[in-house]
């Protein structure tokens with residue numbers, strides 16, 4: 143797992159979640175990098191600004207109103223935006239990123255007068271440039287952006303703004319921001335900056351962030367990945383499976399939930415075929431996100447196969463021969479769901495869950511020996527298992543600035 147590559151994917155996951163323009167954070171990152179380069183900042187400083195851009199709005203998760211945010215930026219009302227910036231900075235700290243990344247993120251909505259950080263001022267300008275770019279009716283109409291922002295020049299760092307003047311005259315800068323070229327631009331920048339291997343602290347934070355984001359898809363999913371992790375661990379204890387890997391796989395198995403609209407997760411009615419297909423896609427997106435992040439192969443496989451079954455009639459890969467880790471996760475995700483309320487049903491009690499597991503065993507959906515052991519687990523004990531790290535991440539997103 144590499145740091146910048148992972149931040150790039152986290153930016154996609156968090157933007158997709160909040161219905162924010164999926165490319166906003168990525169585009170801000172490219173703009174901030176380009177300004178840093180034009181300002182002849184060192185490579186490590188360019189990297190700091192690029193990283194900060196990628197996650198600067200991750201704290202928006204629970205308070206997002208895209209139109210309202212855009213309106214506030216356009217009307218130069220920055221203070222209501224400080225709260226999400228402070229939350230994003232907390233997440234930057236959890237990820238153990240360079241202090242200067244956190245500083246830039248924290249100050250990305252402070253105008254020049256109140257912004258003591260050069261990185262913060264560059265990010266502030268980059269955000270304004272992206273917002274203006276995004277509001278263009280045609281991506282080739284970029285010539286108007288410099289003149290438009292010039293009217294607001296008093297808010298911007300002078301040197302950064304004159305660097306913007308220089309790069310805004312080069313068409314390739316604008317072309318590099320377009321929806322269809324942006325991922326190539328980002329790949330190139332990562333190549334140019336170089337990427338470092340993540341340490342254990344970063345990887346752990348990423349797993350828990352994914353768990354938090356996917357569990358936030360619906361109020362019904364609150365605590366779901368944690369429950370899944372604890373159930374999977376209880377099952378793995380009896381079988382020969384790497385404990386840390388299975389815990390991580392359970393935490394991140396629902397990364398793809400961000401691709402499923404909340405209305406569908408919360409739907410009270412019987413879903414139509416197309417709606418079911420959308421729900422089914424979550425495991426496919428989990429597979430893509432986790433592979434791109436570079437999680438261990440076992441973890442990716444176990445997490446991605448949690449809706450496959452041993453008769454080959456699961457989804458979305460329709461495979462039947464998968465290993466013990468995946469079989470454990472298949473059962474733990476079923477039981478974890480049954481232990482929670484859903485929009486269309488109440489949670490199940492132990493006896494009903496045991497009956498369901500027996501039916502699944504008889505129908506050759508789940509592995510017999512794992513199912514047998516699952517029936518003996520005291521689910522109440524599992525529900526009560528606390529995880530301070532999970533709670534800490536949750537509180538970072540919910541606590542006021």
Ligand SMILES: [Fe+2]
Pocket residue numbers: 198199223226227250251
């Ligand atoms: Fe922001």
Ligand SMILES: [Fe+2]
Pocket residue numbers: 166170198199269
């Ligand atoms: Fe932003």
Ligand SMILES: [Fe+2]
Pocket residue numbers: 396424425448449475
């Ligand atoms: Fe699932």
